[in-house]
Amino acid sequence: MESSVELRMGAAPGPRPRRFWLRTFGCQMNVHDSEKVESLLLHSGYTAARSPDEADLLIVNTCSIREKAEHRLYSDLGLLRSWKEGGPGRVLGVGGCVAQQEGDALLLRFPQVDFVFGTHNLRLVPALALAAGEGQRVARTEERRSLDRFELPIAPPELSRKNPGRAYLTVMEGCDMFCSFCIVPVTRGREISRPAEAILREAESLAQRGVRELILLGQTVNAYGRHALRRGNAEATGTLAFAELIRRLAKLPGISRIRYTSPHPLFFDDDLVAAHGDLAPLCPHVHLPVQSGSDAVLRAMRRRYGREQYLRLVTRLRGARPDLALTTDLIVGFPGETDRDFEDTLALVREVGFVDSYSFKYSPRPGTAAASLEASQAVPEPVKQARLEALQSQQKSLTLAAHRARVGTRTEILLEGESRRGGQLSGRDPYHRIVNLSARAPGSFPPGSLVPVEVVEATPHSLLAEPA
Numbered sequence: 001m002e003s004s005v006e007l008r009m010g011a012a013p014g015p016r017p018r019r020f021w022l023r024t025f026g027c028q029m030n031v032h033d034s035e036k037v038e039s040l041l042l043h044s045g046y047t048a049a050r051s052p053d054e055a056d057l058l059i060v061n062t063c064s065i066r067e068k069a070e071h072r073l074y075s076d077l078g079l080l081r082s083w084k085e086g087g088p089g090r091v092l093g094v095g096g097c098v099a100q101q102e103g104d105a106l107l108l109r110f111p112q113v114d115f116v117f118g119t120h121n122l123r124l125v126p127a128l129a130l131a132a133g134e135g136q137r138v139a140r141t142e143e144r145r146s147l148d149r150f151e152l153p154i155a156p157p158e159l160s161r162k163n164p165g166r167a168y169l170t171v172m173e174g175c176d177m178f179c180s181f182c183i184v185p186v187t188r189g190r191e192i193s194r195p196a197e198a199i200l201r202e203a204e205s206l207a208q209r210g211v212r213e214l215i216l217l218g219q220t221v222n223a224y225g226r227h228a229l230r231r232g233n234a235e236a237t238g239t240l241a242f243a244e245l246i247r248r249l250a251k252l253p254g255i256s257r258i259r260y261t262s263p264h265p266l267f268f269d270d271d272l273v274a275a276h277g278d279l280a281p282l283c284p285h286v287h288l289p290v291q292s293g294s295d296a297v298l299r300a301m302r303r304r305y306g307r308e309q310y311l312r313l314v315t316r317l318r319g320a321r322p323d324l325a326l327t328t329d330l331i332v333g334f335p336g337e338t339d340r341d342f343e344d345t346l347a348l349v350r351e352v353g354f355v356d357s358y359s360f361k362y363s364p365r366p367g368t369a370a371a372s373l374e375a376s377q378a379v380p381e382p383v384k385q386a387r388l389e390a391l392q393s394q395q396k397s398l399t400l401a402a403h404r405a406r407v408g409t410r411t412e413i414l415l416e417g418e419s420r421r422g423g424q425l426s427g428r429d430p431y432h433r434i435v436n437l438s439a440r441a442p443g444s445f446p447p448g449s450l451v452p453v454e455v456v457e458a459t460p461h462s463l464l465a466e467p468a
């Protein structure tokens with residue numbers, strides 16, 4: 001295992017182009033990181049394999065936000081031992097949040113792993129793969145404050161063909177909030193914001209390539225530029241207030257939709273709220289993580305807002321954009337959560353009327369403040385499970401009611417391709433709902449088109465529509 005070997009760029013030499021396969025777990029940030037790795041590999045002369053069996057290089061991009069995801073990786077790596085042994089010269093790399101956390105330990109524990117790269121080291125993947133081909137096992141997880149992490153080569157056309165109308169655009173990375181349950185500040189490092197000019201340049205080139213919808217990404221995306229603004233050095237760092245950044249992006253020709261994810265409820269200044277009323281391209285949907293509806297739990301989570309403050313923010317946002325659709329993240333069974341606390345969460349979800357939510361059972365993450373509470377205040381597993389089921393069942397009814405209220409209305413979808421079940425074209429509307437087109441009209445609506453539709457039917461997971 002070597003962490004100090006000198007790395008060279010380029011694809012491993014061989015009689016034919018080397019082929020790669022990427023397996024991604026976790027959030028949009030991870031999905032976008034995999035896109036960047038894919039782009040780097042294509043630029044380095046690799047080609048995409050059609051299946052893991054065909055690949056010479058297999059990379060697992062991992063997630064450590066919950067215990068379950070981490071365990072899944074470990075069982076996956078066990079299975080990948082036979083993949084590795086299935087062909088000569090096969091190289092196995094592990095990246096993402098678990099890699100950032102574990103580093104060298106992954107090489108020690110799993111002899112089948114050839115290299116490990118952290119969340120700040122995507123650029124090194126081709127060189128690490130090359131070194132692995134030459135027999136060196138290397139882990140690189142050093143955190144670099146450098147802005148060059150943002151400036152990766154523009155994705156080649158074969159990548160953009162996958163979802164031509166929509167693209168992720170990283171505006172900041174890292175998190176300084178240190179919520180007591182969350183490992184992200186450790187795995188993704190401290191907040192760093194990208195200069196606005198570089199963001200606008202990338203957005204422009206995406207628009208020229210046919211991208212209509214930009215999804216601005218960051219762990220606490222609306223914290224973008226906040227430290228520089230507070231210190232008075234926004235100009236020197238080339239950053240802006242987040243709302244101003246959105247206003248400039250909204251002026252770019254060709255950009256019809258802008259979203260951002262995930263914001264922190266603390267960083268909605270008046271201008272960002274007003275932007276939801278002023279800017280037509282800013283989608284009427286905000287994913288606004290609340291985590292709990294109980295003040296006591298929010299305090300223990302160190303979320304830095306209370307229930308009333310969150311509800312006031314919802315009112316302000318809906319004041320600016322009355323048809324705003326809200327979705328959220330929730331954790332049940334946080335250490336010390338009582339039945340009453342949980343009732344408060346159920347009540348808050350009803351009061352806001354979230355269109356959808358992503359809810360999870362609390363699992364302690366090593367190195368977080370809340371992990372130490374688990375020993376004395378753990379909520380028993382069956383209670384966690386019952387709460388999760390109650391929350392999800394309530395959400396199912398809310399989602400279905402919200403979908404039914406849309407029947408008979410008109411909207412516009414950005415087509416992505418075939419629906420999950422096949423046989424229908426599918427896309428998302430501005431409210432971020434999945435909309436399937438009832439009539440199949442191949443060719444008339446290629447992926448990436450914006451199609452005006454009328455909603456004709458509602459299901460718990462999606463809407464059914466006809467071209468209007």
Ligand code: SF4
Pocket residue numbers: 175176177178179182183184185219220264
């Ligand atoms: S704001 Fe809290 S939950 Fe979100 S990434 Fe930062 S520490 Fe984690």
